[in-house]
Amino acid sequence: MIKTNKKIPKNIILSLEDVSISYGTFEAVKNVFCNFKRGDITSLIGPSGCGKSTVLRALNRMNDLIPNCSLKGTVLFDGTNIYDKRVDPVEVRRRIGMVFQQPNPFPKSIYENIAFGARINGFTGNMDELVESSLRKAAVWSECKDKLNDSGYSLSGGQQQRLCIARTIAIEPEIILMDEPCSALDPISTLKIEETMHELKKNYTIIIVTHNMQQALRVSDMTAFFNAIEYEDGDGGKVGYLAEFDSTKKIFNSPKEKTTQEYISGKFG
Amino acid sequence: MNSLYYQKKLSRNVGDKFFTSLSVFCAFIAILPLIFVVTYILIKGGAQINSDLFTLEPNPPGDDLDAGGINPALIGTLIITTIASIIAIPVGVGGGIYLAEYSKGGPFSKFIRFGVNVLAGVPSIIAGVFIYALIVSTKILFGSMYSGLAGGMALSILMLPTVIKTTDEGLKLVPNELRYASLGIGASMYTTILKITLPSAFRSIATGVVLGIARAAGETAPLIFTALFSYYYIVGFEDLFYEMGSLAVLIYNFALEPYDAQNKLAWAASFILVISILSVNIFSRILAAFTETTKRV
Numbered sequence: 001m002i003k004t005n006k007k008i009p010k011n012i013i014l015s016l017e018d019v020s021i022s023y024g025t026f027e028a029v030k031n032v033f034c035n036f037k038r039g040d041i042t043s044l045i046g047p048s049g050c051g052k053s054t055v056l057r058a059l060n061r062m063n064d065l066i067p068n069c070s071l072k073g074t075v076l077f078d079g080t081n082i083y084d085k086r087v088d089p090v091e092v093r094r095r096i097g098m099v100f101q102q103p104n105p106f107p108k109s110i111y112e113n114i115a116f117g118a119r120i121n122g123f124t125g126n127m128d129e130l131v132e133s134s135l136r137k138a139a140v141w142s143e144c145k146d147k148l149n150d151s152g153y154s155l156s157g158g159q160q161q162r163l164c165i166a167r168t169i170a171i172e173p174e175i176i177l178m179d180e181p182c183s184a185l186d187p188i189s190t191l192k193i194e195e196t197m198h199e200l201k202k203n204y205t206i207i208i209v210t211h212n213m214q215q216a217l218r219v220s221d222m223t224a225f226f227n228a229i230e231y232e233d234g235d236g237g238k239v240g241y242l243a244e245f246d247s248t249k250k251i252f253n254s255p256k257e258k259t260t261q262e263y264i265s266g267k268f269g
Numbered sequence: 270m271n272s273l274y275y276q277k278k279l280s281r282n283v284g285d286k287f288f289t290s291l292s293v294f295c296a297f298i299a300i301l302p303l304i305f306v307v308t309y310i311l312i313k314g315g316a317q318i319n320s321d322l323f324t325l326e327p328n329p330p331g332d333d334l335d336a337g338g339i340n341p342a343l344i345g346t347l348i349i350t351t352i353a354s355i356i357a358i359p360v361g362v363g364g365g366i367y368l369a370e371y372s373k374g375g376p377f378s379k380f381i382r383f384g385v386n387v388l389a390g391v392p393s394i395i396a397g398v399f400i401y402a403l404i405v406s407t408k409i410l411f412g413s414m415y416s417g418l419a420g421g422m423a424l425s426i427l428m429l430p431t432v433i434k435t436t437d438e439g440l441k442l443v444p445n446e447l448r449y450a451s452l453g454i455g456a457s458m459y460t461t462i463l464k465i466t467l468p469s470a471f472r473s474i475a476t477g478v479v480l481g482i483a484r485a486a487g488e489t490a491p492l493i494f495t496a497l498f499s500y501y502y503i504v505g506f507e508d509l510f511y512e513m514g515s516l517a518v519l520i521y522n523f524a525l526e527p528y529d530a531q532n533k534l535a536w537a538a539s540f541i542l543v544i545s546i547l548s549v550n551i552f553s554r555i556l557a558a559f560t561e562t563t564k565r566v
Contacts, residue, residue, distance in 0.1 A: 065449065097454055099453075104446035116454075121455060
């Protein structure tokens with residue numbers, strides 16, 4: 001195993017240590033230190049261009065798929081640096097699943113959407129049971145149970161997104177990353193997804209990027225506020241940084257930073 | 270102040286009318302050859318169609334009584350295009366997958382894209398000469414010289430660029446979200462391509478492949494150097510290693526004969542070739558149209 005010697009508390013599942021991410025020569029976010037607790041829902045908030053989605057994608061190496069994207073620093077998952085050369089990104093993504101901004105079911109049946117991930121992960125148990133339990137956990141079973149053989153596209157946007165969550169649950173990850181999962185959805189679907197997240201909290205650690213501060217307040221235990229500042233050399237480019245990281249209550253009620261206060265109250269963003 | 274009403278005599282309106290009619294006229298001229306060629310062949314060749322045509326061997330020119338049929342050439346064309354497809358489709362689809370999925374826009378992929386475009390513009394006779402030099406004159410294929418196999422190879426060179434390009438473009442049309450979805454649940458690149466991206470792009474790739482086949486089936490020049498021609502029935506596997514007839518070369522040979530019977534046979538072969546290429550093209554259109562409607566599900 002590729003373990004570090006540093007002492008990390010057992011309840012910390014993911015730990016960012018001095019992480020800076022760049023696209024080519026452009027630095028998107030720098031010097032992030034952050035610990036994500038096991039079993040918590042942590043939300044990442046901040047204005048556009050502050051690098052919160054970039055940080056989220058870095059947590060399961062989805063950034064590998066973007067040309068020129070590079071990361072400095074370490075991301076420790078259960079004490080292992082997932083950016084170590086010997087680490088297989090495919091294995092990382094099996095343990096840390098991801099739900100995207102746009103619902104993106106596969107052009108297959110609802111049943112196959114769930115079964116696909118499980119099968120490639122070597123699942124040998126009862127597939128019917130797995131499909132049902134995953135759909136149940138994602139709170140979309142009642143809408144899907146009579147049309148498991150229909151295309152995933154036959155569902156509404158909100159249902160599709162919950163199908164995508166079910167698909168991620170089916171591979172039994174330890175962490176679920178969600179990149180603005182409700183931004184393409186109506187308020188009722190959003191509410192349902194949030195309920196789903198509360199259910200999932202019992203078994204999974206969730207990290208969610210959201211533009212909706214009320215959503216962060218409703219669902220998360222911890223909140224990380226990212227902000228962007230202009231470069232010191234003043235050519236107009238901006239670089240993101242982690243401005244404040246605390247319990248959601250503190251961030252929304254008594255933030256330490258002035259910018260957090262201003263963002264929360266809607267003065268910019 | 271000018272009136273707001275449309276004035277015919279105004280120089281800009283006169284010019285506008287003139288150029289509109291000019292472009293309509295040119296468009297009409299452009300389509301004329303197609304209409305003439307197709308109708309001429311349909312009339313001339315259609316009259317020669319009978320059941321013997323499909324079952325008999327062609328008789329050697331000179332015997333002015335009966336020209337026979339085009340069975341060996343018809344089967345030959347099928348075999349040669351099949352061989353070409355067997356070579357060109359896997360290589361082309363594989364290359365297209367590399368360009369669209371694996372390459373990161375580096376010098377190597379740029380070089381391949383450039384090369385594919387050049388290959389698409391290479392005159393078909395060059396493909397024939399190349400295979401002639403590489404395979405026919407060296408007798409490298411088990412000592413055989415002109416053969417159906419060599420003909421298939423020459424045609425596969427012509428099919429390759431079409432297949433690579435359409436695979437590349439078809440795969441690029443697959444939204445990235447779908448790739449991320451698959452990779453995000455821990456699928457490897459290989460599983461993602463095989464199970465998610467390729468099936469999504471299947472129809473556009475199939476359209477390209479069909480167009481490539483249609484182009485190859487009508488080629489004459491590369492076959493003259495490689496498959497040559499044969500008057501005899503194709504009876505077994507070993508015939509692959511000997512001269513093989515094809516519709517295109519049959520037309521080339523018989524249209525130039527001084528005998529009327531052979532000329533008629535050439536017309537009949539033209540008819541069948543045009544009809545099959547036309548229907549393959551229409552088939553690919555239907556396939557493409559079907560793709561467009563299913564994309565918006």
